[in-house]
Amino acid sequence: MANTSKAPPLLADEFATHALQSQISDLPAEAITQAKIFILDTLGVGLGGSSAFAADKLIKTTPKWGAGSEATLWGTGKRVPAGVAAMVNAYQVHCQEYDCVHEGAVLHPLATLLPAVLAMAERDGGVTGEELIVACAVGVNVSAGLGIASRSGLTFFRPSTAGGFGAVAALGRIMRLSHEQLVQAFGLQYCQTSGTLQPHIEGSAALPLQVGFNSRAAVQACDLAKAGFPGPRDVFEGLYGYLRLFEGPGKWNLTATRTSLAGKRWLISELSHKPYPAGRATHGGIEGIQALMNQLPKVDASSIESITITGSPVSARLCGRPDLPNPSPNYARLCMSYVGAKVLLDGHIDLAHYRGSQLSDARTHEMAKRIKLISDGQQDPNALVPVSVEMRLEGGEVREWKCEQMLASPTRRLSREQHLAKFRRCWAFSAVALSQEKQERLIGLIDQLEELHDVRELVTCLTPGAAAGVNGKL
Template sequence: MLADEFATHALETKFEDLPKDAVDQAKVFILDTIGVGIAGSSAFGADALIAAATGWDAEGQAHLWGRDKKVSVGVAALVNAYQVHCQEYDCVHEGAVLHPFATLLPAVLAYAESHGGVSGRELLVACAVGVNVSAGLGIASRSAMSFFRPATAGGFGAVAALGRLMKLSHEQLVNAFGLQYTQTSGTLQPHVEGSAALPLQVGWNSRAAVQACDLAKAGFPGPRDVFEGTYGYLRLFEGPDLWDLAATRTALRGEKFLISELSHKPYPAGRATHGGVEGIQALIQKVNRSLAAADIRSVTITGSPVSYRLCSRPDKADPSPNYARLCMSYIGAKVILNGTIDLAHYRGDELKDLETHDLAKRIKMVSDDQSDPNSLVPVSVEMELNDGSVRHWKCEQMLASPTRRLTREQHLTKFRRCWEFSAQDLGTSRRDELIGMVDTLENVGDVRSVVTLLWPGRAKSSRL
C-alpha cells in the first residue's frame, strides 16, 4: 500500500542518506521559497485573505512572512502558502507539473516556530522526503492534469514533512495521509478564469496538512488505502489505471531524491511561459539594431500541449494579476518592451498599459501536439519583423531546469528582488543574515533562529 511506503520513507530517511546535491538544492529552494513568499506579502489578494483568516481564531503561534503579525499555525500555513504561489514565482518539478515547496515549507516552518526544537538538519530531510512524496505522485501520472496538482498532491508532501517533524508513528502518519485525503481540494477552474482562488487552494491544502497531522497525533483514524484504493487519489484525481509508480518507488527507496530535479523560476510567470520569455530575449539580442515594438509583425511561441493549455489564454485590456501571469501574449509583450518580466509588471497601471496590450495582439502561443501530456518542452519561438526577416529560436530544456541551473548570483539576485516587495520593510541586514544561515542550515540547532528573520521588529537572531 502506497501510504505505508510513503510513511516508511518519511520517517526512516536520515540526513546521511541525502546526497550532497539534494542537500544543496534543499537549501536553494528553502531560500527561494521564503523569498517569493515574502514578495507575496504585498501581492494582490494577500490583505483580503489575512483580514478574513485572522478572524477565524485568536491564537498567536506563528508569524506571517513579511509582516509583524502572529496567527495560529494553521492560518500561518494557509496565508504563507498563498503568498508563495500567488505570483507564479515558486520552484517547480516540471515532470510532475507540481510546485512542491508551496504547500510544504509554510506548514513546516509554522510548526517549527510554534513548537521549537526543529534542527536545520531535520528541516532539510523533511523537505527532501516531502518532495519525494508530492512530486512522486505527480511523476506517476500518465494523464493530462485535470485537478490542480500543486494543491492536491502538494498537500500529501506537506503531511509527510510535517509528520516527520512531529515524530508521528508509522500508523499515525498513514492515518494522516488518509485525513489529508478527506480534505484534498484543487480545481483548475480558477486557472481558466485567472482567479486568485488558484493559489488559495495551495494554502487550503497546507493548512489541511497541519489539521491532518494534529488529528492523527490525537488518535483520530483516517482511511488507509487513499492512493490506490477504489476511490483513492490516483484513480479519481489522475484517472483510472493512468499511473505508473516505478519512478516513484525508486525515489522512496532512496535511489534518487526528486528535490534535485526541481526547476527555479527565473521569471515571475507560469513556468510554461519561460521558454517563450527566454526565446524572445535571445531573438532581440540577435538583432543588430535597436528593436522597437513597431518593428515586430508577429511572434509565435510553439510549446507542448500542456503549455498551450495553461498559457495560451487571450490577452485582456485590464487583466487580473493572476490572469496576466499565465498569459503568454501579455508576458511576451512586457519582455519586448522592458527586456524582461518583473514582479512590478503585475501591479498598478502596468496591467492596463495600452502599448503592452497593443503589442500582445501580435503574440500567440500554439501547440506542437506531442503525445506527452505533462512535458513542458521543447519550446520554439519565431519572430517576424516588418522588414520581412524571420528569426527562429528553440530549446530542449528551459533556463533554470536541473540541466541548466541558475548560478548562485542569479539565484541571489532573484531573492534580493523578492525581498524588496515585502509588505513591511525587513532591512538588508536581516536579508543577508538569512542567506548566510540557510547556506549552513545543517549547523543550525533550532530553525526558529532562521524563521525570526522573516518579519520586522525583532532583534537580530542568533544561532541556537
C-alpha cells in the first residue's frame, strides 16, 4: 500500500508563513506593550553605544565600504548605505552588554533585528509603527524560537547566528517579500551566518561586531532574494543545516518553537531588561551583593573577606573568568569579579565604569580578588538561574542571598520609572549630545507607536540637529 503521508513542512517555510501572515490583531496586549518597551530600550542602548570602545574605529572605516546616504548612524547622524547602518547600529546596541535578552534562548534578539529593520525603513520608506511592532514580534519568534529549541550549551554566539534569521524574518515582512522569496532569504542568510564564542573568551570587541555582521547580512539576504537570487531551502533541519551544525546533531526540540509560530506564545513578551550594563550572567551576583551590603547593620567593603556567587554552568562559563589588571572594556563587562568589585566600592555598576582609568583602578582589582563565580552543576545547559551569594565578613559573620528569577525578568519587571531612567542614562552617552526635547519626543513616539505613520520619525530623534520629523514636520 502506497504511503500517502506528506512530509512535514520545512522550518524555513513555517518561519516564512508566520512572518508574512501575522497581524497586529494576533498579538496580545502584553506582547504589544513589551515590544514598545524594548524597542525604546534598544534605541537607548544603541545610542549610548555610539561613544563606546571601538565604535569610532568602526565608523571611521565605513566609508571604505561604499558610498551612499540611505540610513543613519545613531548618535552621530552620519549617513551611510543601509547595510552599513545596520552593521554599525547593531554593534552599538550590543557592544556594552546592556541590551535586552531572552533568557531561555540565551539570545539578544533585538540587537540584530531592529537596526536592520530601521535601516531598511529609512531606505525604502512606507513602514508604520504598527508594522514595526509586528515585524519585531515575528522576528523574535524566529530567532528566540531557534534558541529555545536548543538542548545544547552554547558553541557558537547565538545572538549573531540565530539573531540574523530573526532579522531576515522581520525584513522580509516589511519588504513584502513573497513566501518563496523569504524562504530563499533564510537560505542566503545561512550562507553568511557567523558567530564564534572565541571573542567572548578573549573579551574582544569582535563579539558585538558579529551581531553587526549578521544584521548587515540580513539586509543583503533580503535584497538578493527580492532580486530573484536563489538560496538553499533546507537550511535549518538539513544535513548541513543550522540546527545540526550550530546546535548539535539531535540536540534540539521544535515543539515550543512551533507553539510560538502558531501564535500561542509570543516570545517578545518574555524578554528581560538588562538593569545593569554587564553580562546577564552577572546580574544575580550584582543584586545579591547590593542586597547583602544593605542589610543592617551595613558593612564596609573593606571588612569583606570573600564573596562566592553560585550560578548555573553557563553563567560560570561566560562570566566566571579571572580578573585582569587592565582589562579591555568587553572583557570587564563579562567578568563577575570586576563587576562585583565596582558594586562593592561604588554601590552600583555604570557605563562609566568601563572607560578610562576605571579599568586599571588598583582598588577595584584588589577587591576583585575576593569575589568568585562558580557553577552549581545543574543539567540545563542554557539556564541562568538560580543564583546564590555568600558573603563572609571579618569576625566570622556569613550573609546569604538567593534568587530564583533575576531582576527585570518577566516575573520581576522594571517599573516604567526604572525603564526610563536606564534609557535616559544611555542617552547621556551619545557620541554627539542630543537635546532633551528629542529625548522626550522619542519616548512619546514609542508610547503611541501604533499611531505612527512613518518610523523614520524615530530615527530623527537619534541624530543631532533640529528636532524635526520626516520632511521637516513634527
